[in-house]
Amino acid sequence: KSYSVAILGATGAVGKELLQLLESRNFPVDNLKLLASARSAGQTLPFKGENLPVEAVSDDAFDNVDIVLASAGGSISKVWAPIAVAAGAVVIDNSSAFRMNPEVPLVVPEVNPQAAANHTGIIANPNCTTILMALAVYPLHQVKPVQRIVAATYQSASGAGAKAMAEVTTQTSAILQGKKPVAEVFPYPLAFNLFPHNSPLNDLGYCEEEMKMVNETRKIFGNQDIRITATCVRVPVLRAHSEAINLEFATPFAVEAAREILSNSPGIKLVENWETNHFPMPIEASGQDDVLVGRIRQDISHPCGLELWLCGDQIRKGAALNAVQIAELLVEKNILKPMASYVSS
């Protein structure tokens, strides 16, 4: 069986990666629609040797579509996801619009695939930093429940889109030529600089990006008791996020056991060469499906603490790959339609 698929936000960095992954993973597509804003419509994008047209999204754009992969921002998803669901499609949404909606499963296929079956038309793709952290922490959490997570992120420009990647590149060459860097996408120059994530701050001084890691992780793990704190920082790296993660358990977690578990966990590649000080780096994580994890070590400040470091491609596993894997899960389990529709039929 093959499916009619639509990509909403096809011309963005994640949209283009979705297109590339549908092809490279040979997803069973018999009809593919590329949808974007009227401003972006008219261009073409390559798929399986053809140049497909990008159309402006419209009320009837989702007719006869089985699966929508949406990555066009929360405001666009809020408008079009319900229309797509009403047209009979299942929407896998990469925006934050529906992630904390109790009706909407928030899924990392390697962590909580079972949650996808409860969808009522929309499945949310978690935030990139959450996906990467959940992938590395959950295998350990399954063996010994994590009590507390302290995360520090080093987030690539790609998280703010293709224009942000172009901006940091331009800024870098400007500085190297002795010119003043121009900051438009970001509030400050990112080249040779870094700054706390500039998403809106709450009354406790935490930004939205940090609260996503707290709230989304608890939802994905199905555990509202895990204590989580995060400091999210934008760094001058193009497309891979890095995260320093400190885990606290009720009893000591042996480093060797953690290393063994993570080296056998799906979606993870252990990168640790203590002799050559070779550990995960964004330049090696970029373009890879796997999240690189390494520098697993006992926390010297706490007998039940464990430290680890990871790097993961923000556009790939942090967004597009996770979404395509959710689509693959729905196809494999034959749960494209809400469960209620199976019961009633």
Ligand code: 2RA
């Ligand atoms: C960022 N995770 O990196 C957010 C949105 N992709 O800015």
